[in-house]
Amino acid sequence: MKKTFLLLLFLFSLSIFSQKKRSTKIGNVNIDELKMSTYEKDSTANAVVLFEHANYYLDESKEYKKTTDYYFKIKILKKEGAEKATIKIPFYGEEKVHSIKGITYNLSENNSVHKTHLLESKIYTKDLYTKWKELTFTLPNIKEGSVIEYTYSITSPYSKIDDWYFQSDIPKIKSDFTASILGNWKYNIRIIGFLKLIRNNASVKKNCISIPGLGSGSCLILEYGIDDIPAFKEEDYMLSKENFISKVSFELESYSNPRGGVEKFTKTWKDADRSLKYNFLDNQISKKNFFKKQLDPSILTTINDLERAKKVYSFIQNHFHWNEKYWPSRKVRIKEAFENKSGNIFDINLALYNSLQAAEIESYLTLTSTRNRAVPTKLHPVIDEFNYLIVKIIVDNKTYFLDATKKQLPFGLVQYQALNGDGRVMDFKKGSFWETITSNKKTYRNTKAQLTLNDNNELSGNLMISSDGYFAVKNRDKLSLKSHEDFVENFESDHSNIEIEDFDFKNIKDNDKALHQIYNITFDEVDFKNKLRLNPFLIKKHTVNPFKLNTREYPVDFAYPRNDTYMLSLNLPENYTIKKLPENKTLSLPNKGGRYILSYRKNENTLTVYAKISINKKVYSSEEYHYLKEFYNQIIKSQDVFIEIEKVSE
Template sequence: MKITAFLLSICFCTSMFAQNFSFGKVSKEELEEKFNPLDSSANATYLYKYRRTYMEYRQEEGFSLVTEIQERIKIYSQEGFDYATKEISLHKQNNDEEEVNSLKGYTYNLVNGKEEETKLEKEGIFNTEKSKYINETKFTMPNIKEGSVIEYKYKIVSPFYWNVDDFEFQHDIPVKNVEALFEVPEYFNFKPVSKGFIPMNPIHEAKRGVIRFTGKERGQMSQTEFYSSELIYTNNTTKFMLSNIPALKDEPYVNNIENYRSAIKYELSYTNFPDSPLKYFSTTWEDVVKTIYDSSNFGKELDADRYYNDDIDALIATVSEPIKKVALIYNHVKSKIKWNGYYGKFTDEGVKRAYLINEGNVAEINLMLTSMLRYAGLSANPVLVSTRQNGIPLFPTIDGYNYVISAIELPEGTMLLDATSNYGEPNILPLRTLNWEGRIIRKDKSSSTINLYPKDISKNSSTMLVNLSGSGNLDGNVRTIKTSYQAMKYREDYIGTDKDNFLEKLENRYSGMEISDFEVKNDTDVSKPVMESFKFTLESQADIIGDKMYFSPLFFLKTKESPFKLEKREFPVDFGYPLNNRYMVTVNLPEGYKVESIPEPFALGLPDNLGSYKYNIIERGSTIQLIVEAEINQPVISSLYYDALKAYFSKIIELEGGQIVLTKV
């Protein structure tokens, strides 16, 4: 077995280096390829990805981070045309910003058996400002056709040498060959953190590096003398050579597919420059917490209170109960300070400025909230969070957190608050923050992890009364009550949208439905459940064959397909929160018909009390009553239970497809 593996690895290396990946050397075989031999469903493939990231020293400016990129992509079909557009995000801060240079690109096509190339011109390159923190360089390759091969290369120069973009090896399309290098002088210690399921097998080397200094000084007889010197150092290099990486395909109920994309993240742990003491950044959680808390844009903002103390004194003057104080202060911040849409664990303009102009980023709003709660005598502390979009920080990290919320430790338990959410409540955080664990930081700079996922079940209860006609049409009314996260999601979708468009989408969800008397109650009162009600008509909801009628008693509410179709799943199933869906359907049967048969009641359960499903149907003369209750008891279910979960949903679809049979009297 070892000999076979060794021979295979030799064959791969020989094959990879036999190919010419030099820029512009696209082969006829690459142009003729009709599909990816290992994934015929792929609409495009990375034929080759090259990245080299290294430090460059400039005498007047110090170290900068340089990243060289070359990518060659084969496009098989029109669905793959999207990969001909590249968007490069460039960070900026204060007066420093990243820049792209040396950008070149070509599109290659096979025309009458001959290779034809089209150059990327300047007119196809666009530079835009996406936000005050991000610029973007975007380009679209010209003359794209089915069968095209595109190739481009560019260089990113960054003054932020500590901020190394992730080395991503896996993408939404397959990757045939990857070559990646990370070179860093001995003065910097970067901590690598890998994610995903592809073996990396890095190759480590140490090479000699030289920094040259030149200058001039006034010497004897006031003459200018020029001098030069050299500093020899060790350049530590890590190299990755990978091949035939499968596409990473998104699946339902994944909190963020980026968490499972095979990649390496490098975070600066410490620096050790000549004649200088070691400077630690993120070696331990204590280092991380100290670095963040000691920042003037974090810890000092918690201590400031003069800008709000008169307002808070007046607000809680007659209140002694802690829970009432929390509610008053929380609602005060929500109503006074509008979230500007920016994330961050550090303030931008500062809490005082945010309070004055009634607008701020996440840190300004939630650090202000924490400060006010402390001022009111409550045990409140900030909680560092990594949003779903940002990934999961598994090791000590500063960059791994991009958000902050507030926590109050009460005798009844810990209460989590986020005042950026218009429709949130205590312990009802925005879905973007429900990402495993946060890190609570106390005044003494100690820290500990805290579970961000809710424990209480979010409920959706629907009552439907319908009349089934002899022609198989329905008319009736529906009343739905939503609580907790299901209520918050409804409010986010409903409030602030055009009501006609909202109603149209609802009708389209149940094809052919006509809705009238639509009403929503408690949409802006987050302390109460959302209540939605409407009347409807819907045609052709039963099949009539001879003197018999067939229909599913759940009608348009039945589960039509399982979200879990893959044979295997390596990712956890993330529902976000525990949930309960209950439907009570009463069907008035058409005159002239009687029940011939109805489905049997049934119940299902997931292992370890992870979920349950109950289906109970009763015939009451000319009326059928159905009660269905489905419950998921854990917000996140391990992939170890995937087979059971997949079978569970498949069985639900099968059983909900069971039909009532009516026959004419």
């Protein structure tokens, strides 16, 4: 997180309304809290926050720098909750962490309260990276049933007000945030998450400051609070929890100095476009003449626009090595990156953009962010929220989004981690705008097994797994990192009953075609005397539901639609017969959101099994969660079945 340093004038002659009195003091533990053994609203909780409070204000004793006093009281319910006694406090640059106090409370056998105080010698500080440091301490004498209580303060010269998280990975009984903000500092305040504020008070305190010769000023007094807060539980197929976890967030909008000047920090998109074009990009979007010289003349003379775009894409993709870095910490130097054949996301895709411009392909830079970060807000531009760059092109009235950073990506597909909400298309002539990032590749996997059971009870045959889109990118990525033999060994370890006799891979390097994994396989000896119970999902079987919560307040984000098909053809000897088959099944999600088809067909001594899971949407709302959960429950149940095969007496 980048901190913006702003020097306040006139501070030394300033007198201010004291918000410090609102800070919670240590020493608030009672017998009932120590006797508490479970939290009735969440019996699974290892610990529960009894009360927490942050109070932000200007501290007269600290030269009127901005101070936040923190107070926490936590009940340890189970031994696993002891980790909550270790506190880690990151801080930046000239920030100071001080006034640290901590007490562990335990109940003795005679019901008396025993206190163990945190020793100053047990407080440690270490360097992290750049100007970041971390202060750490662990409350002593932690047991099941302990209550810990600790306070600390952070004093800062910076304008940033840190987010306050009402929600965390453990439940909370009460959480409060209070603040006194000078009236000449204006912030965009956002309440994020699905929980409603119980305490939501904002008022103006007049004459909270007095500056000799300039008169008095006002303060904005804030009070936010929530009670009975459930733990935030993460689950598969979700974007960053920062999008959904309940918190209050502050973004500095402007600062008015006492002499009448105003400095704006929240800009319009017009301002942001200009800043990105001329300052951050440092004229790197005007290098098409350089890249025109780098492109083979045969590329530039290709008549078909789409083919020309594909050749440019292939050239840049194969020229560069991605250094695994995203938003650059330095100014972008794409000529230097091109010569070194290595660069970050911005180096590579800016080179792609300039090359497409040189090839006269309509193209636009598009900003987005990775899935481990919050989706960029659309309320106003916050440039720091973006850390990824892709390129949008339009050919024959069709839109493609391109990302040349990874060798395994086909034309028209961007890295999975860049699929994080809409992208901001930077049209420097008409102005930037939001647009949904689309894919020009369907994602699917077809698993097809043709197996034969012979008279010696040996089961063997051919297996082909064909994949495209993101499924193919994932497998190509694995194949690029290890030898084919190691890849096959990993496949065998994932399917312990299968031995691969021979294998072949097709279209490994041709990203625009489906990847084919072809195997000759045998199974472990089948235990078969007169009867056999055989699960038909020999290669791919769903056993775990990714959705386990009773309710989920945030949406399910698959990132892209996908199809997964399983086909089995099982040939039996003439004196064998299939006595019992499981039932066919068809499931559908509401609003054409998805479909599951399972069918069995018997033709003489051949059994055919067909199963297909279709996920038709990228995102499902929290209201659709129950249907998705039950959808997968039924899939798992339908695949936990057996075919009964008998040997017929001769």
